[in-house]
Amino acid sequence: MNHYHRFDCIIVGAGGSGLMAALESSRRVGTAVVSKLYPPRSHTGAAQGGIAAALANLEEDSWENHAYDTIKGGDFLVDQTAAEILCREAVEGIYELEHMGLPFDRTAAGRISQRRFGGHTRPNPKYDPNAAPGTDAAKPRIPVMRSCHSADRTGHMILQTLYQQCIKQGVTFFDEFHMVDLILEDGECRGIVAIEIATGQLHVFHAKSVLLATGGFGRIFKVSSNAYALTGDGPAIAYRHGLPLEDMEFYQFHPTGIYKLGILLSEACRGDGGIMFNKDGERFMERYAPNLKDLASRDVCSRSIYQEVRAGRGINGKDYVYLDIRAETMNKYKSSPLHPGQDVDSAWVEKRLPDIIEFARTYLGVDPIREPMPIQPTAHYAMGGLPTDVEGRVLRDVSGTPVPGLYSAGESACVSVHGANRLGTNSLVDLVVYGRRAGRAMADYAAARSFAPLPSHPETKAREQIDALLSRPRTEPWAKIRDEMQVTMMENCGVFRTEETLTKARDEIAALKARYRQLGIQDKGSVFNTNLLEVLELGNLLETAEATVAAALARRESRGAHSREDFPDRNDHDFFKHSLVYSHNENQTSVVYKDVDVIYVEKHGERVPKYPLEVRKY
């Protein structure tokens, strides 16, 4: 073992949740962050429109409102205790970020500015159940300004601020180290094996507790807002070790990606008054979500776009629609937050959404100040991931048995606060609240025990995996396997699915995995071998794709982001439960289910659910 390191806590991934955890754990115990990217390159930095917390700086609001929205937004497949913690602790989390220096936009009074976002509501104070349909008083809930923002670069500010604080606090970083394996011995986690990218050498990190904060895996799909680096490394490696992945069938397509490229155009566009139109110039969301319209939840908006396209109402008959953020449009529909009192102008739009405008100008050649932007849904966020409890402990089975020493937070984890569909801004809330909780819990765990011994050659499996790739002849370009995976996932396991398409996807992924096992690569070098890294990452993507399809096949209902055209209704009787997918051998998977955590309250002497199941309408 040439390169051996020992830290109480090892954190894998330097995005928002990893850095938040590092700030917590490094105050108390020896901590190192191992990341395949320099921390400020992490994809938290691409988040745009804001982070929700019921600060009530501009409108009346409460964390209870936020919790209700989160549970409803997730089509009730949300663990309710976890959601309440999320929304309650969001408030102090935002203040803590501000104290760390995060440059939020400000209200005239100097407080943190907030904006509207899809699915974030409050009770309508003017609500009248007898009001005529379509009138304002007929709406039980109305949009609320809850998303704390820094223009449309909120994620950038969060990532920068957390990295700055880590520098201030002297956190140890291993930058550009790529995790290849987890060290699991006697059922507990004792460290990781990582490749130092600059030299190609393997390093063993011996730890008492390990946090997997590796982000998402949107690169399984052809059109995605995700960075190239989002390859599901943490979940895939754990899955290969026989640990389950939870709720993998729920993958969010963000409604407004740049046509063909998938680059995200923030929901803040619509929060600030932007509107989607079909080829007839119709504001089609009025038909699908009469109350919240363009501010309905993301799954609803993405399905609506697909339905418009299928009905031949895409622009030019193609597979896209328009997102319009022109001031004149907002004024015509009185959709901005300044309405009804005041019209907006282009300068206001430019100030609120500077990066979005620049993206459209750069990548589309379209100036959104003067013309609408062509958009289509883009694969964006995994609601599923490693099952964890509210302390970030990774769980190994339906009864919630923890894997000692193993933690996860952020997009790689499934707490589950997003259920079947995440609300906009709640990913950032998740990484702040649960990154911090996991950091505390893993430090507590490490502080209370000594190092358990490592197996004799913990790096053997990683070395064999890498040596095989380097020694085999190159049979075909690896990128061909990736491209075929992305196409089948997009076509057969995308926004709409059926038994037939999913079976096709399952078989194709299995065939791709078989080809992957024969794969050799061209670059045999040790120094910064990105060929090797990309192929290791593809192996991880194939695992998460397999789990996604397996869970989607097994869930014979439609809920949140999972739309089975052969089972179009939500089926609470059979499927009000979380899935856990396990991998057995090469292509065998099994799916089991665990109950959703439900909070009960006393009402009229009876014990009733605090958040009763309801038909989800916006």
Place this chain on the structure above:
Amino acid sequence: MDISKIDHTARELTVRIRRYDPERDDEPRWQEYKVSADPMDRVLDVLLAIKWNQDETLGLRRSCAHGVCGSDAMRINNVNRLACKTLVRTLSGDTMTVEPILGLPVIKDLIVDMKPFFDHYKSVMPYLVNDDPPPTTERLQSPEERARFDDTTKCILCACCTTACPPFWGNQRYVGPASIVNAHRFIFDSRDQAAAERLDILNDAEGVWRCRTVFNCSTACPREIHVTKAIQEVKHAMLTGSLESDRPSQTGHGGD
């Protein structure tokens, strides 16, 4: 505009890439590739098409692919840019030249060692310092106070500015424009209390006074930060001992 009218006629390009593999090459060398590119392609798309279809050994960094993560700074036709933010249609001629950014040691091909860059960044206290007990809610800051340092909050640490700077090429002990931008971001934040310490760090032969106002940094910045202006504002604060003025320079060097 109707995007169906955008010209997608393929362009036949010769891409010249400056390559170096320390395990095989004594010296950097040029290698040429022929590609067919859509004018709407990013330079990153072109490089990855080469890597995936022609030569898997080509080394480059990339992640977000839309100009926010800062991974893929490189010299494209002799100018520092992000490969993911440069479209083929904006480049003239049928040859494209791609090299690693200058002034940092090359590890392999287009990949340079970023450690010296991050060490400079860390040296300027790039974090908020405020030792007062925090209030139970947010610290107040007016929109005007927030606007004062908005421009320099946009930095993504890609190193386009620092590695476009002739004084940095000449002396790599110079902290460089990116570090000064990140010091500026806190010096002019009304909540911060360590402006004097940062100004002291930068009031050094290897600090702001290396800047010769060449403006390469401002031209190179993919986030369109007014880098030279920020540096001038820091110099001005040092000379006057005041953070008050928005008009940093009486000599006309300030406004880029």
